Amino acid sequence: MPGMLLCSSSACRARSGLIRTWAFLLAKLSLFLVATQAMAQASVENLQNTSNDPLTPKMAFEFHNYAQPVLTDRPASGADQGYFRFVLPHASFGVDQMMRASMPVVASSWDPERAVNGVGDFTIFNLAVHYFGTVKTGIGPLLVVPTASSPALGTGKWQAGVEAVVSAPHSWGLTTILASWQQTLDGSLQTVTAQPLLFFNLPDRFYLRSTGIASFALGKNAVVPVGLGLGRVFELPNGASLNTFVEPQYSVIQNGPGVAAFQVFAGVVIQLPVRFR
Known part of the structure; x- marks a missing residue:
């Protein structure tokens, strides 16, 4: 052609x-x-991020302790609470979910006149998990059971509320926020908490952390601690991990007698791989 x-x-x-x-x-x-x-x-998806993410779909056994040697307006008084927490991922009604049960199994409170030892209030919440790329969110009901062995170690009242979590992993670490609202069934006490979690990963599976829980008992007291701590994650066989940390926290806002002016948060967390389904 x-x-x-x-x-x-x-x-x-x-x-x-x-x-x-x-x-x-x-x-x-x-x-x-x-x-x-x-x-x-x-x-x-490095080991530090998955070990610190509260929405990681792994079964976890958590042993946490809050040592509070300095309380506002209460000289020579203090408190200590050792928590056992169990985390279980599961799927019900076709929805990925995370359940966490928390029990202060070794709780102490003391002042110049006496010391009280026993257990605290049992708390449980269940979150429906949703995914937006690498960002995860969870929201669900919260229940507090008045199991405290002494009025100094708990409210003595049933409470119900809502727990919410947003978690975003990054190449350098992890940012997360946990927030809750709870109220006694008789309406005499409402509490709002917000816990921003910031983790910055270091070499050799070390990491820096800041995880203070801001708590506002509406009309009664408020406390906003800011912490800086160090942790390390150890890889165990078969996909399990061991996470250890210690984090001193100073309360930049201290409103009301008896809130922690200074505390040390420490813990050990064991994660075991499981699947939602």
Whole structure:
């Protein structure tokens, strides 16, 4: 046909070479983008992040302790609460969920006149988990059972409320916030808490942490602690992990007698791999 170029011409060979070059470059670029995405995903799913994320779908046994040697307006008084917490991921009604039960099994309170030892109030909440890319959210009901062995160690009243969590992993660490609202069934006490969690990963699976819980007993007292601590995660066989940490916390807001002016939060967390389904 008139105007048709033969493949043996130099122009055709040049065009074919250019096409092959661009195809090669596009293939390399595609492989690079896939590898970069995989590396980015892996970077946010490191062992420190999964060990500290409250929405990681792993069964966990947590042993936490709050030592409160300094209380506002109460010289020579203090408190200490050792918690056992159990975390269980599960799926009900086709929805990924996280349940956490918390019990102060070794609770103490003292002042110049006496010391009280026993157990505190039992708390349980269950979160429905939703995913927005790498960001996870959870929201669900909360219940407090008045199991405290002494009025100094608990409210002595049933409470109900709502717990919510938002968690976002990053290549450098993890940002999370936990918030709750709870009220006694007789309406005499309402409490709002907010716990921003900030984790900055270091080499050799160490990390820096700040996890103070701001608590507002409406109309009674308020406390906002800010902490800076150090932790380390140890990898165990079969996908399990051991997380240890200690975090001193100073209360930048201290409103009301008996709230912690200074405390030390320490803990050990064992995670075991399980699946929602």
